[in-house]
Amino acid sequence: MTHVVIAGAGLAGVACAHELGRAGFDVHLIDRNDYHQFQPLLYQVATSQLPAVDVARPLKAIFAKLPNVRVVQSEITAIDFAARTVVTDSGAEFVCDYLVLAAGACANFFGTPGAEEHSFPLYSVADAERLRLHVRALLEAPSGPTDVVVVGGGPTGVETAGAFAELFSALRTMKHRGGEAEVYLVNHGKALLAPFSEKSHRYALDKLTAHGAKVKLGVGVTAVGPEDVSLSDGSVIATRTAVWAGGESAQPVAHGCGAEPGRGGRIDVTPDLVVDGYSGVYAVGDVANVPGRDGKALPQLGSVAQQSGLWAAHNIERESKGHSRKPFHYKDKGIMAMIGRGAAIAEIGVHRHQLEGPLAFAAWLGVHAALLSDAHSKVDAFMSWAWDYFDRDHAAIVECHGEPKRIVWGNDIEPTITPR
Ligand SMILES: Cc1cc2nc3c(=O)[nH]c(=O)nc-3n(C[C@H](O)[C@H](O)[C@H](O)COP(=O)(O)OP(=O)(O)OC[C@H]3O[C@@H](n4cnc5c(N)ncnc54)[C@H](O)[C@@H]3O)c2cc1C
Known part of the structure; x- marks a missing residue:
């Protein structure tokens, strides 16, 4: 064979x-890892909106019916x-x-001093869990929470900043002192979501600002320390939580x-x-x-x-079989991002047809359901969780006050995830 x-x-x-x-x-x-992880939902794990086990599926379960695929951890x-x-x-x-x-x-920290040691990248479930536990510890610490600085204005940075802004806004509504924390998004470029159109740049900026995030454009991060982030305009933001979405x-x-x-x-x-x-x-x-x-x-x-x-x-x-290889043809489904609940932007297909709000979210959902389909047979469980997430007009569920709503995958085994 x-x-x-x-x-x-x-x-x-x-x-x-x-x-x-x-x-x-x-x-x-x-x-x-002995599990497959779904990166597009990592920021939901980091901000306590989904448990880590819901975005990871044991590889043995995925390949249970294919014994000729041997999984090695x-x-x-x-x-x-x-x-x-x-x-x-x-x-x-x-x-x-x-x-x-x-x-x-x-x-990719591009050699930024302190970034590797002190910031939180978001590439794995373990990364997301580490960030979630760190923020939770700060929310409960006697010294109180500090601001969150998200570095990078691409889809990951925008989605993460949006989710943190919602989390803190929910805490403010609950009169939790965590609500005092601010969310900054710092981006070297002059626009958010650079590969998108100008209309989408404005949409993302408006929505993030409306969610309460402070967006600094055209400013680079020059250093990350344990207690602060230094910026190229000479300013310093006091923070113990710098999320690195600044390149890969x-x-x-x-x-x-x-x-x-x-x-x-x-x-x-x-x-x-x-x-x-x-x-x-x-x-x-x-x-x-x-x-x-x-x-x-x-x-x-x-x-x-x-x-x-x-x-x-x-x-x-x-x-x-002795046949020749064929060149790869990518079926371009477009580019899309979610900016907190109720706000999404999508530019669909090769011609980048623009959608906003619920229609954009529906497009996002279709593309992400297809991505999940190799690992999960019950993709409808994801759809129903996601609509509920997007539609809910009340504030984000805050983990210290309740359990996040789960995706009903119905898995018999759940992965064990250790924050690294
Ligand atoms: C936070 C975030 C949000 C994203 N959101 C979206 C989105 O909304 N829509 C979208 O289309 N794309 C999104 N992306 C991009 C998308 O997730 C990636 O393009 C995609 O996951 C890449 O798949 P991959 O199989 O190439 O790599 P990965 O999914 O990263 O898989 C690589 C695997 O290799 C393993 N591995 C690596 N090195 C080793 C080693 N030395 N030994 C053993 N195992 C190793 C890792 O554990 C991992 O399981 C996002 C990415 C991130 C980080």
């Missing part, structure tokens, strides 16, 4: 493993493209016919595989998703510069990851 090793079980790796598993390949799917310590080998921290070495690198991204690069394991990393430390791939010069080696999702039809790298989006993972699987199937 043809043996495939997939390094990383995110959206790209799981989509690839599903297809290859169904096609009867012998697959090892290796991840540091291990940290990958080395990959050699030329030899097609993957080595893990347990000392195991996997040699394969095809290798798929799907290790995703991590925060490929996961470190991508370096040293043999191929020279390209833009963002990511692995450049040919249009058929193969790493040039390495037979049988593919790179997909956020770890790769996946070319679009115009040859430019596509953005780091869930749909790109899921579709490229599936496409790599199809190309492996073709190769193994």
Whole structure:
């Protein structure tokens, strides 16, 4: 049986493993966690609006019906493209016919002093849980809470700032002293949601400001300390909570595989998703510069990851039957962001048709339900949770006063998540 090793079980790796598993390949799917995590909902976990277990699903449960997909929980310590080998921290070495690198991204601190040590990136359920526990501890501390500074005005920064602004507004309504805290969003660029249209830039700014966030545009972060964040305009914000959404690069394991990393430390791939010069080696999702039809790298989006993972699987199937590989065709569903309850923006399809409010949210929901479908069969549970979340006109549920409303996945096993 043809043996495939997939390094990383995110959206790209799981989509690839599903297809290859169904096609009867012998697959090892290796991840540091024994669960698949859904990054688009991480900020809801960080702001106590969803429990962490609801955005993570055990890989064993996902692949229960595909015994030829063997899940390995291990940290990958080395990959050699030329030899097609993957080595893990347990000392195991996997040699394969095809290798798929799907290790995703991590925060890029661009050398900002103190950022790595003192800020909170948001790339994993463990990151989100760490941030949630930190904020909860501050809310309960005798010294009281401090302001939250979100660094970066892309979708992650805007969504996170919106959710924190709602959380503090809810605390104000409850007369909890946590309501005294402010939320700042600091963005180096002059507009929020840079890849969107000007109308969307204004929409995001208006909605965030209306939710109570203070937005600083055209200002960079020059240093992050344990008690403050320094800005390029000379000002300093006192905070113990700096959330880093200021840029990303490929996961470190991508370096040293043999191929020279390209833009963002990511692995450049040919249009058929193969790493040039390495037979049988593919790179997909956020770890790769996946070319679009115009040859430019596509953005780091869930749909790109899921579709490229599936496409790599199809190309492996073709190769193994002696057929030629096909160039990747991305079905562009558009770009979208949620800015707290009741506010969403979407630019749909290749022509970027603009939607706002509930229609934009419906578009967001459709795209995210598709992303979840590889890991969960009950996507309607997500839909009903999400509509309730978006529609509710009362303030966010605050964890210290109640339990967040859960997604009714009906899973028999739940993952164990340890904040790192
Ligand atoms: C906070 C946040 C919000 C987002 N919101 C949206 C959104 O609303 N819509 C959208 O389309 N996209 C969104 N994205 C982007 C989207 O989530 C990513 O594009 C997508 O998850 C990438 O999938 P992937 O499989 O390439 O990587 P990942 O999903 O990151 O998966 C990579 C996997 O590799 C594993 N791994 C990495 N290194 C190692 C190692 N050394 N050893 C073992 N395992 C390893 C990781 O544990 C992980 O499971 C968001 C991203 C973030 C961070």
